[in-house]
Amino acid sequence: MMRDANRYGRIGAICLLIAWLSIGTALAAPVAEPDPAREARAHRLFTEVRCVQCQSESIADSDADIAGDMRREIRADIAAGKTDGQIRQELFDHYGDYVLFRPRLSLGNVALWLIPPLIVLIGAIFLVFSNKNRSKSKDYDLTDEEEKKLKALLKKRD
Template sequence: MIRGLLAALCLLLAATSALADPVKDEARAEALFREVRCIQCQSESIADSHAPIAADMRRQIREDIAAGKDDNQIREELRARYTDYVLFRPRFALSNLLLWSLPPLIVLLGAGLLFWLNKRSKISRSYDLTPEENEKLREIMKSDD
């Protein structure tokens, strides 16, 4: 009885993998290839890289898709094997909180600084002249006439 159930389960799994849509699977693989950084080239995705390690990573992703793993499972396996660096969009975690919060913080500080400088330059400054300076100013203005 148990053997029959196991055989039925194996046939069911084989049938579902045989029914998988190869076009959809390849589209999923291509999308994942664009999200994963080549660890040898460092600035290229594995979709664009010609490095042997990129070819191995593409093959592994295709095998994982064929095995029925979802995209998040595949990303997590890659992250566990190659660290967060392998993903172009790393997950949000406390360890990289500074990396996520620093750019908006710099933009806000820059906008605040520009606002402060603009406001500061609009303040008109008036200086009171001493009586001696007033007298000198009158003399200068009379001599110009």
């Protein structure tokens, strides 16, 4: 009799655990914006923002907790009446330039894009000019007088 009570107690505990986990996942599910226009705007912003944990996915595609937090934050900003530019600026201020898939035009970004081709161009120019100098090398044949001096020096040495 005692065994049956323990067995039913365990089964009841397992059922309570399953019910508790189900409620937790239901509460954690993303809440869609009731206004379809706001939700479309939010989704458009989700695709422009990089997940800071996954780094190669947008927050629309990421299942990371931080991506969910960022989605909730964007939805709250939209509900508060902020513009897309203000939301992007807030994300930029908080996470840096890396969080946006389309980074802003800045001196640092321009340098990152222009310095490698400039290095290649400078290297190519250097190679072209160094090869031109080689083709213009002088003739170093000895004159008759220099050949006589060389033969005399070699005879002395022997």
